[in-house]
Amino acid sequence: MNRYPLQKHILFAVDCIIFGFDGHDMKLLLVHRAIKPEKNKWSLMGGFVQQQESPEDAANRVLKKLTGIEGVYMEQLHTFGRPDRDPVERTVSIAYSALIDIHEYEKQINADYHAEWFLLKNKPKLIFDHDEMVELAKKQLRYKAAFHPILFELLPEKFTIPQLQSLYEGVYDTVFDNRNFSRKVLSTGLLIKQKQKDKLNSKKGAFYYKLDKKKYKADFKSFLNFVPNPDKFIL
Amino acid sequence: MNRYPLQKHILFAVDCIIFGFDGHDMKLLLVHRAIKPEKNKWSLMGGFVQQQESPEDAANRVLKKLTGIEGVYMEQLHTFGRPDRDPVERTVSIAYSALIDIHEYEKQINADYHAEWFLLKNKPKLIFDHDEMVELAKKQLRYKAAFHPILFELLPEKFTIPQLQSLYEGVYDTVFDNRNFSRKVLSTGLLIKQKQKDKLNSKKGAFYYKLDKKKYKADFKSFLNFVPNPDKFIL
DNA sequence: ATTTATTAATGTAAAATGAACATTTATCCC
DNA sequence: GGGATAAATGTTCATTTTACATTAATAAAT
Numbered sequence: 197m198n199r200y201p202l203q204k205h206i207l208f209a210v211d212c213i214i215f216g217f218d219g220h221d222m223k224l225l226l227v228h229r230a231i232k233p234e235k236n237k238w239s240l241m242g243g244f245v246q247q248q249e250s251p252e253d254a255a256n257r258v259l260k261k262l263t264g265i266e267g268v269y270m271e272q273l274h275t276f277g278r279p280d281r282d283p284v285e286r287t288v289s290i291a292y293s294a295l296i297d298i299h300e301y302e303k304q305i306n307a308d309y310h311a312e313w314f315l316l317k318n319k320p321k322l323i324f325d326h327d328e329m330v331e332l333a334k335k336q337l338r339y340k341a342a343f344h345p346i347l348f349e350l351l352p353e354k355f356t357i358p359q360l361q362s363l364y365e366g367v368y369d370t371v372f373d374n375r376n377f378s379r380k381v382l383s384t385g386l387l388i389k390q391k392q393k394d395k396l397n398s399k400k401g402a403f404y405y406k407l408d409k410k411k412y413k414a415d416f417k418s419f420l421n422f423v424p425n426p427d428k429f430i431l
Numbered sequence: 432m433n434r435y436p437l438q439k440h441i442l443f444a445v446d447c448i449i450f451g452f453d454g455h456d457m458k459l460l461l462v463h464r465a466i467k468p469e470k471n472k473w474s475l476m477g478g479f480v481q482q483q484e485s486p487e488d489a490a491n492r493v494l495k496k497l498t499g500i501e502g503v504y505m506e507q508l509h510t511f512g513r514p515d516r517d518p519v520e521r522t523v524s525i526a527y528s529a530l531i532d533i534h535e536y537e538k539q540i541n542a543d544y545h546a547e548w549f550l551l552k553n554k555p556k557l558i559f560d561h562d563e564m565v566e567l568a569k570k571q572l573r574y575k576a577a578f579h580p581i582l583f584e585l586l587p588e589k590f591t592i593p594q595l596q597s598l599y600e601g602v603y604d605t606v607f608d609n610r611n612f613s614r615k616v617l618s619t620g621l622l623i624k625q626k627q628k629d630k631l632n633s634k635k636g637a638f639y640y641k642l643d644k645k646k647y648k649a650d651f652k653s654f655l656n657f658v659p660n661p662d663k664f665i666l
Numbered sequence: 667a668t669t670t671a672t673t674a675a676t677g678t679a680a681a682a683t684g685a686a687c688a689t690t691t692a693t694c695c696c
Numbered sequence: 697g698g699g700a701t702a703a704a705t706g707t708t709c710a711t712t713t714t715a716c717a718t719t720a721a722t723a724a725a726t
Binding site for chain 3: 373375376380393395398399400401421424425
Binding site for chain 3: 697698699700701702703704705706707708709710711712713714715716717718719720721722723724725726
């Protein structure tokens, strides 16, 4: 097969916005950029898409290589392609957004790799247009999480309702009524109550719940409305 | 500034999914592919992104060149990058989705260009992964239109409530209760009633309405819920 | 002029959902 | 045993959503 003649070829990259939740605050996983320019500045995890690789595969490869993380919830966010976004050479980048259970990877990331978690509220300035990518990912996360149960991806297998509530409160930077919140959450039927309690965060202790994985997958697309008055918080 | 050495460069294109509404059905604007392979097969409007051009600019340029259309509502949908999606040579394509008032351009498109409108339900098979792009755009349109007043982009300046309702019914391929529908729509305060009636579609005639542009822009992000039980229809 | 056909416009009541609000319960520590 | 702390839980009111049928305006036919 012939080629398309006369067309300029350009570089093509992926960048990953990785969100985590430490039980109290939303966090963002960042790395030091390894090459010049902007070497050692903070950056999203990124890399070039290889010739025989889909962008999704590239994002997963990059994530695994830089953090050891694999098999997490990740989706395409947006493609950034301003001609001058990378001063070295024109590079179009597809941004992917991922949600991970921070505890499952925390030690591994710190020990084996040079990635670091930052409080989302407290993140350093990033290279190129990565700040813009993070902003969009935050917006998108708020948008989606208002209707779909995606935030469970950030929690460990067992979690308590107060933990879940502070996760939502962190994402929307607000407080919810705990009575209404737990009623809503439980009414979805997505949670399975466990016998044990978490005694670390209170004297009384809070019951653990597990996600009903089957129902979770089935309901993933349905509309849940965990967040009252979404208009206020989204965009 | 140095280049990134050792990295392969890739072709980079945009494709536009253009939706229209003829007063009765949803339509899709397609062109004959001009070059081999698959020459003369039906295709989305597409073209390569030039060296000093953002993808958005490229999408607008392509649209204008192939149809004369400009200044319409268009947004980035998704980036398609499977290594083998274009058999000629690896090409990554950003798909853009646009909504236009079909009547504003109908004659012009047919006269000056070789683009053609197809009933969305009746569209021919498209080249490469363009069918996949259209499917995603349909899903996305249903999703967005359930909450945001974007479908007004498909209507002429003056339109009637029955027209608006058949537009929604077309998009969701269902029927709505006309009493509930008009109450919902009018309660948004987005519509300004006109003195004249449209007498073409009924003996009684239906009052024209115009969109309150100011309120439209302000409310664009808010949640309207025109569509009952969105779960049923989305995805 | 009256009838007929066609589609637009409109209201109400019952059900479901969402929001606001405070007290009791379990446990640890002193 | 008393105090401190956070978890768990229920009720009422307001709002929204749904289901459902009749009347009104006009053009065409007789």
